[in-house]
Amino acid sequence: MEHEQQRNLTADVLTLPIIEGSLLKMSSLIAQSFLNDPLVISAKQSLLAALKQHQQSIDGIRPPDQERAQSYEETIAAFNQVRGGNLYFPYLGSGIGRGSLVELEDGSVKYDFINGIGVHHFGHSHPQLIEAAIEAALGDTIMQGNLQQNKASYTFSRRLVDAANANGARFDHCFLTSTGVMAGENALKIAMQKKHPANRVIAFERCFAGRTMTFSQITDKPGFRAGLPVNLTVDYVPFYDEQRPEESTRASIKALKSHLQRYPGQHAAMVFELIQGEGGFYTAPPEFHRALMETCQENNVAVLVDEVQTFSRTTELFAFQYLGLDDMVDLVWLGKASQVCATLFRKDYAPKPGLLSQTFTASSTAIAAGSVILDELLTGGYFGTDGKIAAFHEHFKNHLEAIDERNPGLIAGPWGLGAMVAFTPFQGDAAKAGALTKALYNNGVMGFVAGGQPTRLRFLLPVGGVELKDIDEVAKIIEQTLVSMAD
Numbered sequence: 001m002e003h004e005q006q007r008n009l010t011a012d013v014l015t016l017p018i019i020e021g022s023l024l025k026m027s028s029l030i031a032q033s034f035l036n037d038p039l040v041i042s043a044k045q046s047l048l049a050a051l052k053q054h055q056q057s058i059d060g061i062r063p064p065d066q067e068r069a070q071s072y073e074e075t076i077a078a079f080n081q082v083r084g085g086n087l088y089f090p091y092l093g094s095g096i097g098r099g100s101l102v103e104l105e106d107g108s109v110k111y112d113f114i115n116g117i118g119v120h121h122f123g124h125s126h127p128q129l130i131e132a133a134i135e136a137a138l139g140d141t142i143m144q145g146n147l148q149q150n151k152a153s154y155t156f157s158r159r160l161v162d163a164a165n166a167n168g169a170r171f172d173h174c175f176l177t178s179t180g181v182m183a184g185e186n187a188l189k190i191a192m193q194k195k196h197p198a199n200r201v202i203a204f205e206r207c208f209a210g211r212t213m214t215f216s217q218i219t220d221k222p223g224f225r226a227g228l229p230v231n232l233t234v235d236y237v238p239f240y241d242e243q244r245p246e247e248s249t250r251a252s253i254k255a256l257k258s259h260l261q262r263y264p265g266q267h268a269a270m271v272f273e274l275i276q277g278e279g280g281f282y283t284a285p286p287e288f289h290r291a292l293m294e295t296c297q298e299n300n301v302a303v304l305v306d307e308v309q310t311f312s313r314t315t316e317l318f319a320f321q322y323l324g325l326d327d328m329v330d331l332v333w334l335g336k337a338s339q340v341c342a343t344l345f346r347k348d349y350a351p352k353p354g355l356l357s358q359t360f361t362a363s364s365t366a367i368a369a370g371s372v373i374l375d376e377l378l379t380g381g382y383f384g385t386d387g388k389i390a391a392f393h394e395h396f397k398n399h400l401e402a403i404d405e406r407n408p409g410l411i412a413g414p415w416g417l418g419a420m421v422a423f424t425p426f427q428g429d430a431a432k433a434g435a436l437t438k439a440l441y442n443n444g445v446m447g448f449v450a451g452g453q454p455t456r457l458r459f460l461l462p463v464g465g466v467e468l469k470d471i472d473e474v475a476k477i478i479e480q481t482l483v484s485m486a487d
């Protein structure tokens with residue numbers, strides 16, 4: 001009976017947001033009646049109850065099951081062979097987890113503090129995401145795309161634009177896509193079309209932007225573009241150096257101005273990775289970015305911000321909001337945590353027909369999960385100086401500082417911001433940092449290296465799935481592992 005009443009409320013009376021100011025009464029769609037059918041609701045409840053029950057067995061790290069060891073190793077070897085290169089970790093997930101803990105096919109349970117390099121922002125087997133995924137799986141198609149999309153694509157895009165504009169930015173449009181680098185490609189295409197015939201790009205030294213043919217030219221790693229033709233000319237500006245704040249800011253502005261003078265009118269855009277992710281979690285204050293952005297604007301160079309890694313990891317939804325750069329950004333793109341990637345731009349940058357299109361944007365599940373994540377992030381107390389992200393950061397940072405105090409010389413740092421936390425082990429030696437990452441994996445904690453010289457060990461916290469006590473456990477394992485590897 002209660003179900004019936006609820007159903008009448010949610011399904012039978014709906015509003016049409018498209019028709020301004022009017023509330024139209026409509027009868028329920030078949031799709032809504034289906035999702036609100038007591039049979040569907042109770043099946044969903046049963047699935048979620050079973051999930052909860054089985055998750056209870058995931059209550060801490062666990063070593064691999066010896067009986068599975070041989071077949072696990074064989075599968076990993078076969079996988080390495082078929083993919084044509086070794087996996088970084090011998091990781092094969094079993095398909096279930098609980099928050100920051102995940103079960104692997106070898107029966108082990110580990111803390112996942114890297115989350116597919118920031119994709120599983122709400123951890124493993126999050127009940128709300130599973131619920132959204134079940135509903136999406138009951139939808140009519142697996143994929144959503146350019147020619148035919150369901151309403152969820154619209155709602156997600158609208159919410160992203162509104163959230164990005166919350167502090168004064170003025171984005172009008174959102175174009176969805178399936179990978180971070182493709183969202184970046186779309187942004188760059190839009191900017192280059194607008195600034196044509198300017199065709200050079202500026203980026204930060206040590207930046208990471210992705211690995212398509214074009215973005216391999218922007219990513220500042222020679223090894224990542226070895227053998228590729230140069231299809232984009234990129235000029236580099238050094239990033240902020242916290243050891244030399246004023247001097248490095250002056251040096252970066254000088255480098256930018258000298259590129260602009262050497263090739264007058266030839267730069268279409270500058271790509272800002274506001275907090276360097278793959279480069280090693282390097283941060284810069286707002287004045288640094290603002291000074292460079294102002295120089296770009298004075299010289300008709302579009303200000304492009306890559307938030308693929310930073311989105312929802314600072315104490316604001318976007319890093320440009322955290323840094324108060326809302327008035328400076330022309331285009332921004334995001335990915336990873338959002339599940340669906342997106343490019344946001346103003347109407348004065350609107351591309352000509354034909355520039356952007358693609359067969360599919362993402363799976364229905366990714367869009368449904370992305371919508372839940374966005375809602376939860378915006379309403380669940382994650383942001384602000386007293387929000388969950390700040391609290392997780394502080395807790396982890398305190399632990400790392402205490403480890404440093406107890407074991408002088410083993411680590412430096414911590415570095416990073418919000419859900420991005422890193423430290424430099426063993427004076428930044430690349431081989432030792434790699435060995436530490438693997439040893440931590442074997443001891444039940446997944447992190448990942450970043451940067452080159454020095455090499456850092458970084459963590460991307462699953463903010464929607466982690467608890468303070470998980471951070472306590474992880475810190476304990478980090479300290480034990482570090483000490484066991486010290487000379």
Ligand SMILES: Cc1ncc(COP(=O)(O)O)c(C=O)c1O
Pocket residue numbers: 117179180181182184208209210211273277278306307308309310335336
């Ligand atoms: C800053 C930044 N930009 C772009 C990308 C590329 O994203 P994707 O791998 O989803 O294409 C990444 C991925 O790590 C990133 O960190």
